[in-house]
Amino acid sequence: MSDKPILHGVSPSPFVRKVRVALAEKGIAYHQVPVMPFAASEEFLAMSPLRKIPVYQEGDFTLPDSSAILAYLERVQPKPPLYPADARQFARALWYEEYADTKLVELIGAIFFNRVVAKIIGQAPDEAAIAKGLAGLPAAFDYLERELGDREMLAGPHFSVADIAVSSMLVNLAHAGETVDPNRWPGFAAYIARNHARPSFKQTIEEEKTQLPAV
Amino acid sequence: MSDKPILHGVSPSPFVRKVRVALAEKGIAYHQVPVMPFAASEEFLAMSPLRKIPVYQEGDFTLPDSSAILAYLERVQPKPPLYPADARQFARALWYEEYADTKLVELIGAIFFNRVVAKIIGQAPDEAAIAKGLAGLPAAFDYLERELGDREMLAGPHFSVADIAVSSMLVNLAHAGETVDPNRWPGFAAYIARNHARPSFKQTIEEEKTQLPAV
Numbered sequence: 001m002s003d004k005p006i007l008h009g010v011s012p013s014p015f016v017r018k019v020r021v022a023l024a025e026k027g028i029a030y031h032q033v034p035v036m037p038f039a040a041s042e043e044f045l046a047m048s049p050l051r052k053i054p055v056y057q058e059g060d061f062t063l064p065d066s067s068a069i070l071a072y073l074e075r076v077q078p079k080p081p082l083y084p085a086d087a088r089q090f091a092r093a094l095w096y097e098e099y100a101d102t103k104l105v106e107l108i109g110a111i112f113f114n115r116v117v118a119k120i121i122g123q124a125p126d127e128a129a130i131a132k133g134l135a136g137l138p139a140a141f142d143y144l145e146r147e148l149g150d151r152e153m154l155a156g157p158h159f160s161v162a163d164i165a166v167s168s169m170l171v172n173l174a175h176a177g178e179t180v181d182p183n184r185w186p187g188f189a190a191y192i193a194r195n196h197a198r199p200s201f202k203q204t205i206e207e208e209k210t211q212l213p214a215v
Numbered sequence: 216m217s218d219k220p221i222l223h224g225v226s227p228s229p230f231v232r233k234v235r236v237a238l239a240e241k242g243i244a245y246h247q248v249p250v251m252p253f254a255a256s257e258e259f260l261a262m263s264p265l266r267k268i269p270v271y272q273e274g275d276f277t278l279p280d281s282s283a284i285l286a287y288l289e290r291v292q293p294k295p296p297l298y299p300a301d302a303r304q305f306a307r308a309l310w311y312e313e314y315a316d317t318k319l320v321e322l323i324g325a326i327f328f329n330r331v332v333a334k335i336i337g338q339a340p341d342e343a344a345i346a347k348g349l350a351g352l353p354a355a356f357d358y359l360e361r362e363l364g365d366r367e368m369l370a371g372p373h374f375s376v377a378d379i380a381v382s383s384m385l386v387n388l389a390h391a392g393e394t395v396d397p398n399r400w401p402g403f404a405a406y407i408a409r410n411h412a413r414p415s416f417k418q419t420i421e422e423e424k425t426q427l428p429a430v
Contacts (some may be wrong), residue, residue, distance in 0.1 A: 049358050050318055063306050065313045072306035091278050091287035098280045103265055143264050 008035045008044065009053030012116075012175065012208050014105060015066040016054040017168045018161075022070050024200035025159070026077045067097060070161050082164065084156030093155035096147070096162035104169040107136040112172040119213045134178070141180060145188040152191070159198070167195035171205055177215040223250045223259065224268030227331075227390065227423050229320060230281040231269040232383045233376075237285050239415035240374070241292045282312060285376050297379065299371030308370035311362070311377035319384040322351040327387040334428045349393070356395060360403040367406075374413070382410035386420055392430040 007023070007030050009016035023030055035044055037053050047055045047062040055062055056069045063069055074083055084090045110133035114125040144166065148154060154162040170180070170192045182189035195201055222238070222245050224231035238245055250259055252268050262270045262277040270277055271284045278284055289298055299305045325348035329340040359381065363369060369377040385395070385407045397404035410416055 050314070061303050063303075063310060065310050068306050068309035068313060071309055072302060075302035075305060087287060087290035088276050088278075090290060091283050094283035094286055095278060095280050098283060099265070 003059075005030045006033055006057040007031070008033045008047070008055040008057065010034045010036055010211075011204055012172070012212060013053050014108075014168045014172050015052070015101070017171060017204055017208075018066040018164050019054050019056065019069050019073075020204050021164050021168065021200045022073050022082055022161075024203065025080060025082060025164075026073060028073065028077055067101065067161075070097075070164070081158065082161050084158070084160055086156060089156035093160045093162040096154050097165040100162075100165035100169050103140060104166065107133045107140060108169050108173045108176070109133075111178065112176045115176040115215050116172075116212055119215070137173075137178075138184075141185045141188055145185045148187050148191055150187070152194075154191075159195075163191075163195055167192055167201060171196065171201070171208070174205075175208065175212055175215070218274075220245045221272040222247045223262070223270040223272065225249045225251055225426075226419055227387070227427060228268050229323075229383045229387050230267070230316070232386060232419055232423075233281045233379050234269050234271065234284050234288075235419050236379050236383065236415045237288050237297055237376075239418065240295060240297060240379075241288060243288065243292055282316065282376075285312075285379070296373065297376050299373065299375055301371060304371035308375045308377040311369050312380040315377075315380035315384050318355060319381065322348045322355060323384050323388045323391070324348075326393065327391045330391040330430050331387075331427055334430070352388075352393075353399075356400045356403055360400045363402050363406055365402070367409075369406075374410075378406075378410055382407055382416060386411065386416070386423070389420075390423065390427055390430070 005028070007016070007019055009019075009032075011017065011020065011032070011034070020032075035053055035055075037051050040048070040051055044055070045051060047057070048064040050064065052064060054066055054069065055064045056072070057063075063072060070082065074081065084093050110126075110129045114127070114130045117123075118125045144154075153159055154166065173179070174196075180189040180192055196205060220243070222231070222234055224234075224247075226232065226235065226247070226249070235247075250268055250270075252266050255263070255266055259270070260266060262272070263279040265279065267279060269281055269284065270279045271287070272278075278287060285297065289296065299308050325341075325344045329342070329345045332338075333340045359369075368374055369381065388394070389411075395404040395407055411420060
C-alpha cells in the first residue's frame with residue numbers, strides 16, 4: 001500500500017472526470033477505486049453521505065464533492081494554477097463551474113443516462129427525458145458562446161476550473177453521440193475541441209471509450 | 216447613486232442570507248434590491264441565467280451564486296477570514312457549504328415553501344412535501360451532530376462559510392416553525408442557537424420576521 005491519494009469513483013462520471021483532469025494537469029499521482037454510487041458500500045457512505053462520487057482520500061482525511069476537491073488540490077499543489085489570480089475572474093470561474101455542475105449536468109445527464117447508462121444496466125431509455133435534455137441545450141450553448149466571446153478560455157487568460165467543469169460535461173454529451181454544431185456555435189465548438197485535445201482530457205476520454213457501449 | 220455594491224435578492228432566501236451574513240461579518244456596506252426570482256426582469260435574467268438569487272453587482276461586474284459571491288468577498292476583503300487557513304479544514308468547509316446548499320435546502324426548502332411561501336402567494340400547502348422534508352431532517356441532524364463533535368465550529372477554529380451556510384438554512388426552518396430538539400441533538404442545537412445570536416445573523420433574522428407571515 002503506497003501513500004498515494006485515492007480517488008473513489010468511476011471515470012465516466014463528469015464529476016470524477018473533473019478531478020482526474022485537475023490531477024493530471026497538476027501532475028499528482030493517485031490510485032483510483034471505481035466506485036459506482038448506487039452500489040456503494042457502507043464504508044463509502046460514511047465518507048459520502050449524499051452517496052455521490054467522487055470522494056478524495058488521503059489516509060483519514062476524506063473529502064466528497066468535485067468542487068471542494070479541486071479547491072483543495074489548488075491549496076496543496078498550486079502549480080499550475082487552475083483558478084484565476086484576478087478576483088473577478090476567479091469568481092466568474094466559480095460561477096461557470098457551478099453552471100456546468102447544475103444546469104449542464106441536468107440537461108446532459110438526462111441524455112447520457114438514457115442513451116449510455118441505460119444500455120449498461122439493461123433499462124429502457126426514457127426518450128422524453130432525452131428529448132427534453134436536447135431541447136434545453138441550444139439556450140445553454142448560446143449562453144456559453146456569448147460568455148466566451150473571442151477569448152480562448154472562459155475565465156481569465158489560463159485554463160481553469162471553469163474550462164474543466166464545462167468541458168467535462170461535454171465529454172458525456174460526446175459519449176452520448178451528440179456534438180456542438182460548429183456552424184451554430186463556432187467559438188464554443190472550437191473551445192470544446194481544444195480542451196478535449198489537451199493531454200489531461202484526451203487520456204481519460206480514450207480510456208472511458210473502452211469502458212462504454214457504442215451509441 | 217453611490218458606488219456601493221448591489222445585492223439582488225429578497226432577504227428570506229437562505230442563499231441571499233448567506234451573502235448578507237458574510238457582508239455583515241466583513242463590514243461591507245451595500246444596497247439591496249429585493250428581487251423575487253419568479254418575478255425577475257429580463258435585465259435580471261441577463262445577470263442570472265438560472266433565474267436564481269442572489270446576484271452581486273459592482274458596476275458592470277455581476278456575479279450569481281452565493282458560494283461564488285462568498286469566495287469573491289474573501290478575495291476583496293480578506294478580514295475577518297471566513298475560510299479556514301488550513302487546507303484540509305478549508306476543503307471540509309466547502310464540503311459542508313455544499314451539503315447545506317443541496318441536502319439541507321432540499322429538505323428545509325420543501326417545509327419553508329409550503330408553510331411560509333405558500334401562505335404569501337395564496338397557494339394550498341403540499342402537506343406530503345412538508346412531511347417528506349421533516350422525515351429527512353433527523354438523518355441530516357445526526358450527521359451534523361457527529362461532524363461537529365465537541366467543537367464550536369464545523370470546520371476549523373473560526374466561524375466560516377460552513378457555519379454560515381448550515382446556519383442560514385436553519386433560519387428558514389425556524390421561520391417555518393421548527394427547531395432542532397436540544398435533547399436529541401444537544402451539540403447541534405447549541406451550535407445553531409450560538410450562530411443565530413451573532414449580530415450578523417440576528418440583524419437579518421429580526422428584519423425577516425417583520426416580512427413573513429406567522430406560522
